Amino acid sequence: MALIKSISGIRGTVGGSPGNNLTPTDIVRFTAAFAGWIKEQKSGNRVVIGRDARISGQIVSQLVTNTLLACGLDVIDLLLSTTPTVELAVQREGAAGGVIITASHNQKEWNALKLLNQRGEFLNADDGDKVLKRAGSEEFTFANVDKLGAYSIDESYLQKHVDAIVGYPLVDPDAIRQKQFRIVVDAINSTGAQFVPALLRALGVKDIILLNGEMNGRFAHNPEPLPENIVELSATVLKTKASFGIAVDPDVDRLCFVCEDGSVFGEEYTLVAVADFVLGKRKGNTVSNMSSTKALKEVTLRHGGQYFPSAVGEVNVVNKMKQVNAVIGGEGNGGIIVPDLHYGRDALIGIGLFLTALSFHKNGMRSFRMKYPDYFISKNKIELSSNVDIALVFEKIRKKYKNQPTNTDDGLKIEFDNDWVHLRTSNTEPIIRIYAESNFETTAKNIASRLMQDIKEFI
Numbered sequence: 001m002a003l004i005k006s007i008s009g010i011r012g013t014v015g016g017s018p019g020n021n022l023t024p025t026d027i028v029r030f031t032a033a034f035a036g037w038i039k040e041q042k043s044g045n046r047v048v049i050g051r052d053a054r055i056s057g058q059i060v061s062q063l064v065t066n067t068l069l070a071c072g073l074d075v076i077d078l079l080l081s082t083t084p085t086v087e088l089a090v091q092r093e094g095a096a097g098g099v100i101i102t103a104s105h106n107q108k109e110w111n112a113l114k115l116l117n118q119r120g121e122f123l124n125a126d127d128g129d130k131v132l133k134r135a136g137s138e139e140f141t142f143a144n145v146d147k148l149g150a151y152s153i154d155e156s157y158l159q160k161h162v163d164a165i166v167g168y169p170l171v172d173p174d175a176i177r178q179k180q181f182r183i184v185v186d187a188i189n190s191t192g193a194q195f196v197p198a199l200l201r202a203l204g205v206k207d208i209i210l211l212n213g214e215m216n217g218r219f220a221h222n223p224e225p226l227p228e229n230i231v232e233l234s235a236t237v238l239k240t241k242a243s244f245g246i247a248v249d250p251d252v253d254r255l256c257f258v259c260e261d262g263s264v265f266g267e268e269y270t271l272v273a274v275a276d277f278v279l280g281k282r283k284g285n286t287v288s289n290m291s292s293t294k295a296l297k298e299v300t301l302r303h304g305g306q307y308f309p310s311a312v313g314e315v316n317v318v319n320k321m322k323q324v325n326a327v328i329g330g331e332g333n334g335g336i337i338v339p340d341l342h343y344g345r346d347a348l349i350g351i352g353l354f355l356t357a358l359s360f361h362k363n364g365m366r367s368f369r370m371k372y373p374d375y376f377i378s379k380n381k382i383e384l385s386s387n388v389d390i391a392l393v394f395e396k397i398r399k400k401y402k403n404q405p406t407n408t409d410d411g412l413k414i415e416f417d418n419d420w421v422h423l424r425t426s427n428t429e430p431i432i433r434i435y436a437e438s439n440f441e442t443t444a445k446n447i448a449s450r451l452m453q454d455i456k457e458f459i
Contacts, residue, residue, distance in 0.1 A: 002020075002021070002429075002430055003019065003020055003021055003022060003026065004429070004430070005030075005132055005135075006128065009030075009112055009113045009114045009115045010022070010026065010027075010030045010112060010113050010135075011103055011106070011110065011111075011112035011113075012026070012110065012111070012112070013109045013110055014056045014060075014109060014110070014111055015109075022060075022110075022111055022112070024059075024063055027060055027063045027064060027067070027113070028063060028067045029135050029138065030113060030131075030135045031063070031064050031067040031068060031071075031099070031113065032067055032070075032071055032135075032140040032142070033131050033132075033134035033135035033138075033139070033140055034097070034099070034113075034115055034131050035047075035067065035068055035071035035072075035073055035140065036071070036134050036139065036140040036141070037127065037130055037131045037134060038073060038096050038097050039071075039072075039073075040130075041096065041097075041117075041118065043096045043097075043118040044094065044095060044096035044118065045072070045073055045074050045096060045149070046073070046074045046075075046076060046093065046094075046095045046096055047068055047073050047074070047075055047076070047095060047096060047097050047098060047099060048075075048076045048078065048086055048089045048090045048093055048095045048097075048098040048099075048116075049061065049064060049065065049068075049075060049076070049077050049078065049086070049098065049099045049100070049101065050077070050078035050079065050080070050081030050082070050085060050086040050089070050098075050100055050101070050157075051079070051080060051081065051100070051101035051102060052080070052081075052082070052083075052101070052102040052190045052191050052217075052250045052251045052252075053080060053189060053190040053191050053193075053215035053216065053217045053250065054101075054102065054103065054108060054110075054111055054190070054217040054250065055108055055216070055217040055218065056111045056217075057080075057101055057102075057111065057217065060101050060111050060113075061077070061101050064099055064101060064113065065077060065151065068099075068149060069148055069149040069150075069151060070142045070143060070148065070149075071140065071141075071142055071143060071149070072142075072143030072147045072148060072149050073096075073149045074149045074150045074151070074152070075149060075150075075151050075152070076089070076093060076095065076152055076153075076154050077151065077152070077153050077154070078153075078154055078155065078157050079153060079155060080191050080194065080215065081100075081157065081158070081191060082161075082191050082192070082195055082251055082252035082253070082347075082348070083100050083102060083104070083114065083251040083252065083253040083344065083345070084161070084252065084253055084342070084344050084345065084346035084347070084348060084349075085157050085158065085161045085195070085252075085348075086098050086099075086100045086116070086120075087100075087116060087120040087121070087342050087343075087344040087346075088120065088157070088160070088161055088164065088341075088342050088344075089120070089154075089157045089160075090116050090118070090119070090120035091119065091120040091342055092160070094118075095118065096118050097115065097116050097117055097118055098115075098116035098120060099113055099114070099115060099116070100113070100114040100116070100251065101113060101114075102114060102250060102251035103250075104249055104250065104251050104253070104254075105223050105224035105225070105249045105250070105254065106223070106429070107219065107222065107223065108217055108218060108219050108223075115128070115131065119343070120342055120343070120344065121315070121318055121343050121344065122313075122314055122315040122318070122344075123315070124315060124319065125315075158194065158195060158198060159198075161195070161348060162195075162198055162199050162202045162348070163202075164341060165199060165202075165341075165348055165349050165351075165352040166199075166202050166203065166352070168338075168341060168349065168352060168353075170277070170278060170281055170282075170353060170356065171203075171349075171352040171353060171356050172356045172359065173202070173203045173204050174204070175356060175359035175360060176203045176204050176205065176355045176356060176359050177203070177204025177205075178204075178359070179243075179358075179359050180206075180207070181205050181207065181243040181244070181355070182207040182208075182209070182240065182241070182242045182243050183200060183205055183207065183208055183209070183242060183243060183244060183245070183246060184208075184209040184210075184211060184233060184236045184237050184240060184242045184244075184245040184246070184258075185197060185200070185208060185209070185210050185211065185245070185246045185247075185248075186211045186212055186225075186230055186232065186233040186245065186246070186247040186248075187210060187211065187212055187213050187215075187248065188212050188219055188220065188221070188223045188225075188247070188248070188249065188250055189212045189213075189214055189215060189216055189217060189218055189219050189220055189250075190215060190217065190219075190223075190249075190250035190251070190252075191215060191250070191251070191252060192248040192249075192250070192252045192347075193210060193212070193213040193214070193215050194215065195252055195348060196246065196248060196252070196347075196348070196351070197210060199348050199351060199352070200351070203351075203352065203355060205355075209236065209240055209242065211232060211233060211236060212232075217250075219250070220232070223249055223250050224249065225247040225248065225249055225254055225255075225256045225267060225334065226267070226379070227264045230245075230247045230256070230258065230264070233245045233247055233258050234258050234262040234263070234264070235262065237258050237259075237260065237262055238261070238262040241260075242260065243260055243364065243365065244257055244258060244259055244260055244265075244358075244364075244365040245257065245258035246258075246351065248347045249347075252347045252348065253335055253344070253345040253346060253347055254267070254333050254334040254335055254345065254347060255267070255270050255334040255335075255336065255347035255350040255351065255354075256270055256334045257270065257354070257365065258365075259364070259365040259366040259369060260364045260365050260366060261366050263366065263369075265365065265369050266369070267332065267333055267334035268292060268293040268295070268332040268334075268375075268377055269293070269295065269369065269372055270334040270336065270350060270354065271288060271292070271296060271328075271329075271330045271331070271332065271334070271335070271336055272293065272295045272296050272299055272372055273354060273357060273368070273369075273371075273372065274328065274330075274336055274350055274353045274354055274357065275296055275299055275300065275328045276299045276303075276357070276371075276372075277353060277354075277356065277357035278327060278328045278338075278353065279299065279300065279303035279305060279327070279328065280303065282327045283303065283304055283305060283327075284305050284325065284326060284327030284328075285300070285305045285306045285307070285308060285324045285325060285326045285327065286299075286300045286305060286306075286307050286308070286326055286327070286328055286329055287307075287308045287309070287310055287317055287320045287321045287324065287326045287329035287330075288307075288309065288310070288317065288329060288330060288331060288332060289309065289310050289311060289312040289313070289316065289317055289331050289332065289410075290309040290310065290311065290312065290407065290409070290410060290413055290422055291312055291331075291332060291422045291424070291433070291435045292309075292331060292332030293332055293375055293377060293437060294375065294420075294437065295372055295373050295375055298373065299372070305327075306324070308320055308323075308324045308326070311409055311410035312331070312410055312411075312424060314331070314335065314337075314344065314345055316410075317329055317330065317331060317337060318337065318343045318344075321337065321339060321343070322339075322343075326339065327339070330345060331345065332377070334347070334350070335347075336349060336350035336353070338353070373439075374439075375437055375438070375439060376437065376438060376439070376440065376441040376444045377435055377436065377437045377444060378434075378435070378436045378437075378441075378444040378445045378447070378448040379433070379434075379435050380433070380434040380435075380448050380452060381426075381429075381431045381432065381433050381434065382431060382432045382434065382452060382455055382456070383430065383431050384425070384430045384431055384432060386430075388459055390425055390432070392458075393455060393458045393459055394408075394411065394412045394423065396458045397412060397414075397423070397451070397454050397455070397458065398412055398414075400454065401414050404416060410422075410424055411423050411424025411425065412424070414451075416447065418438070418439065419436070419437060419438040419439075419443060419444070419447060420436065420437055421434065421435065421436040421437075421447050421448060421451050422434075422435045422436075423451060423455070432455060434448050434451055434452055434455070435448070436448040436451070
């Protein structure tokens with residue numbers, strides 16, 4: 001169905017023919033290219049790997065592992081893990097890089113290899129391009145029998161990750177424990193079923209209701225934690241009279257909440273609420289991608305800091321955070337990046353900080369949400385065929401709206417007074433994403449609908 005190559009790795013649907021899908025041939029070729037890049041960096045010989053609970057995860061992991069070993073690299077396997085846990089482990093092990101086997105929010109037929117450098121961060125554009133070119137030309141060699149890599153398993157990083165969050169200076173387990181929260185967790189049949197409850201228990205939460213807790217990769221619903229996909233979580237929060245609900249994606253780098261009345265807190269506001277809390281303790285700057293709500297900018301300015309937008313993508317957010325020395329950042333999809341823990345989206349530190357902030361709020365989650373402006377983002381997408389000239393389509397749209405302020409750093413962003421729309425192709429799916437924000441839901445939907453019609457017309 002699809003094979004998408006980007007600077008951060010390779011993603012596709014499992015099965016089918018090489019070059020068009022994620023097949024064993026593609027996995028070996030791309031992993032060998034990454035191994036060649038690792039050797040070229042001369043930053044060590046060890047690679048950390050981990051995977052989510054996808055059906056294809058074990059097969060893909062074995063192919064990755066054996067390819068790395070055949071290239072002469074040592075492998076530290078975390079087995080079932082999360083994206084932020086692997087990122088943290090690369091740092092702590094002093095490894096030369098990492099591979100996370102997950103297709104994040106994509107459905108069960110997808111899988112992917114996410115590639116990390118020696119800092120536990122996604123590869124930048126230059127390094128990612130080198131790996132892609134190496135894979136395309138098959139510029140890699142394998143080790144002889146005396147120089148094959150060594151394999152080891154390390155299952156200690158769940159506890160190490162939890163300990164790092166419990167011990168983080170701004171996380172207050174005592175305050176959380178005293179609230180006696182009842183929390184419903186939708187783990188979407190992946191590793192969040194193991195990691196999120198373990199963290200909550202360490203934070204003093206005893207009353208945990210787990211949904212979709214069997215780690216079999218047969219996702220009970222679309223795994224992207226959007227409002228339309230977490231209706232079971234909302235219903236269960238109401239039915240059990242829980243304090244609130246938590247939803248994560250399969251690799252636990254995205255985070256959203258459901259209020260005690262069953263309403264969605266809003267994944268855009270996960271970062272806003274956490275940033276508000278952090279900025280109240282530490283003055284500084286913030287970063288989010290340009291598809292994220294303007295509420296973060298408003299919160300940042302209120303605390304005396306500066307807000308900076310980045311192109312979409314974790315690596316772009318991280319690069320901008322480093323440039324402006326941001327104390328907190330992330331993406332509007334519920335991805336929280338806390339730089340002094342590690343430079344990666346991490347739902348687990350997001351939970352620790354969010355629950356701490358909520359613990360100091362006198363009333364419940366719905367009241368907590370009312371602290372922040374009620375902007376609405378309409379999120380839409382259009383599927384693409386392989387022969388569409390996206391650059392030409394975007395240029396025609398830019399000309400149509402030439403009297404409006406535009407930004408072409410990442411796709412096309414158009415501003416309409418206090419509203420905006422952002423059009424960009426996805427790095428992970430063959431689609432155009434159309435995000436529009438306004439103070440009013442109908443206005444945001446109308447803006448998005450108008451631009452979607454423009455796209456279809458110009459295609």
